[in-house]
Amino acid sequence: MSFGSLRLRLLLAAASFILAAIVLSGLGLTVLFERHVERWIDGELGTHLDQLIAGLDTGPDNALVVARPPADPRFEHPFSGLYWEVAVEPDGPVMRSRSLWDFEIALPPEETVDDEVRHHRVEGPSGQTLYLLQRRVELPVRLGSKMVRAAVGLDTAEVRAAVWRFATALAPFLLLLGVLLTLAAWAQVAVGLKPLKAMRQKLEAIGHGERLRLGTGFPDEVQPLASEIDSLLDQRDVQIEKARARAADLAHALKTPLQVLHGDAEQLKAKGEIELGQAIEGLSRDMQGHVQRQLARARMGADVNATANISKVAGRVVRVMKRTPDGKRLNWWVEIPTTIAARIDSEDLAEALGNLVENAARHAKMRVAISGSIEADMVTVSVTDDGAGIPHERQEEMLNRGARLDNSGPGAGLGLAIVTDIADAWGGTLSFEKLETGFRVDLRLPPARRSARAARK
Numbered sequence: 001m002s003f004g005s006l007r008l009r010l011l012l013a014a015a016s017f018i019l020a021a022i023v024l025s026g027l028g029l030t031v032l033f034e035r036h037v038e039r040w041i042d043g044e045l046g047t048h049l050d051q052l053i054a055g056l057d058t059g060p061d062n063a064l065v066v067a068r069p070p071a072d073p074r075f076e077h078p079f080s081g082l083y084w085e086v087a088v089e090p091d092g093p094v095m096r097s098r099s100l101w102d103f104e105i106a107l108p109p110e111e112t113v114d115d116e117v118r119h120h121r122v123e124g125p126s127g128q129t130l131y132l133l134q135r136r137v138e139l140p141v142r143l144g145s146k147m148v149r150a151a152v153g154l155d156t157a158e159v160r161a162a163v164w165r166f167a168t169a170l171a172p173f174l175l176l177l178g179v180l181l182t183l184a185a186w187a188q189v190a191v192g193l194k195p196l197k198a199m200r201q202k203l204e205a206i207g208h209g210e211r212l213r214l215g216t217g218f219p220d221e222v223q224p225l226a227s228e229i230d231s232l233l234d235q236r237d238v239q240i241e242k243a244r245a246r247a248a249d250l251a252h253a254l255k256t257p258l259q260v261l262h263g264d265a266e267q268l269k270a271k272g273e274i275e276l277g278q279a280i281e282g283l284s285r286d287m288q289g290h291v292q293r294q295l296a297r298a299r300m301g302a303d304v305n306a307t308a309n310i311s312k313v314a315g316r317v318v319r320v321m322k323r324t325p326d327g328k329r330l331n332w333w334v335e336i337p338t339t340i341a342a343r344i345d346s347e348d349l350a351e352a353l354g355n356l357v358e359n360a361a362r363h364a365k366m367r368v369a370i371s372g373s374i375e376a377d378m379v380t381v382s383v384t385d386d387g388a389g390i391p392h393e394r395q396e397e398m399l400n401r402g403a404r405l406d407n408s409g410p411g412a413g414l415g416l417a418i419v420t421d422i423a424d425a426w427g428g429t430l431s432f433e434k435l436e437t438g439f440r441v442d443l444r445l446p447p448a449r450r451s452a453r454a455a456r457k
Contacts, residue, residue: 389439
């Protein structure tokens with residue numbers, strides 16, 4: 001599948017959007033989870049902070065102490081990641097949890113006493129960064145009406161660890177979602193391009209002669225294209241018919257002048273102008289041959305849906321040839337299965353076989369055979385005679401217009417050239433083979449699809 005493929009482009013575009021959506025979704029969900037964790041931590045630290053402030057009291061010497069510290073056991077383990085600290089203003093003592101050990105948190109200053117909890121990120125013990133909740137409060141009279149800053153902090157590494165665990169747990173689900181979305185995109189592209197595949201198949205069927213037009217039944221977005229193609233096919237048929245009609249008119253227009261030239265040549269020869277008469281006669285014959293060839297070329301390949309039964313056409317050609325002087329002296333043998341059909345106009349096939357059979361009859365000694373078969377998805381029609389045939393070194397030359405192996409008889413040397421034109425127009429080939437007992441010409445043509453399948457069965 002090359003990059004020029006529409007399917008590949010659509011799949012790449014869909015995969016790119018899906019990848020971007022998955023990445024953005026993963027980042028968004030991770031950020032939302034991190035904010036959720038922070039709100040949960042705010043609640044937990046807020047509870048510890050309330051317990052810390054409520055636990056302030058005076059000791060035996062009226063010194064301020066934390067009589068009832070928060071109950072979380074992590075406050076008792078050095079560098080556990082959970083800490084509290086109380087600083088008496090302005091220069092009073094600083095009390096801290098056992099988890100801080102000998103480290104003192106540099107609490108940010110607070111200008112007002114409003115009992116509002118403020119969030120900070122400060123340096124903690126062992127290079128930790130603490131997520132800190134702090135309040136500045138004024139103690140009651142019984143505690144000396146002192147100003148204190150109370151703070152509870154948590155190592156942010158725990159937040160990052162929680163977010164990382166969530167992200168790693170989320171990744172497989174996002175990957176699975178991406179795979180499912182990609183498969184869904186592939187299915188959507190396949191369904192979306194199915195009408196184009198159907199159109200291509202119908203176009204191939206038109207090319208092989210199995211359909212005339214694309215017709216209807218396509219989605220609304222594709223039907224206008226199908227209708228335009230059918231319209232173009234209609235216009236092409238009209239143009240071909242007009243061209244064929246003009247070619248026929250031209251041939252009829254030239255027929256009478258050529259007959260007049262031929263008559264003038266006969267009169268000149270009768271008056272003794274033999275050389276001039278023969279020259280005019282040869283010129284008129286060549287012109288007539290060229291006209292016939294151009295008529296054949298104008299007609300051939302006009303109907304791409306044409307189908308010709310090889311056996312019927314060959315039988316018709318042989319019946320005509322048997323009534324000619326060359327045909328009456330020969331033995332004719334035809335062996336062609338009645339089921340074999342080629343994708344070619346019947347008149348074009350008759351024109352091609354007529355030229356081949358006429359050449360074979362002219363050069364054969366006693367026998368001409370016509371056979372047909374299907375090999376390698378091609379219909380082969382073989383015309384074999386027991387004559388000398390065409391020498392190998394001149395076979396390619398004989399396909400050119402005007403080339404003649406025997407100049408003693410009538411003819412313009414256009415027969416094989418016309419056969420080659422007909423074969424090319426219908427996607428076929430023409431080849432020669434010199435045999436030990438004669439000569440064979442093979443005309444290969446594309447089979448009519450139904451006939452090809454029937455023959456294989």
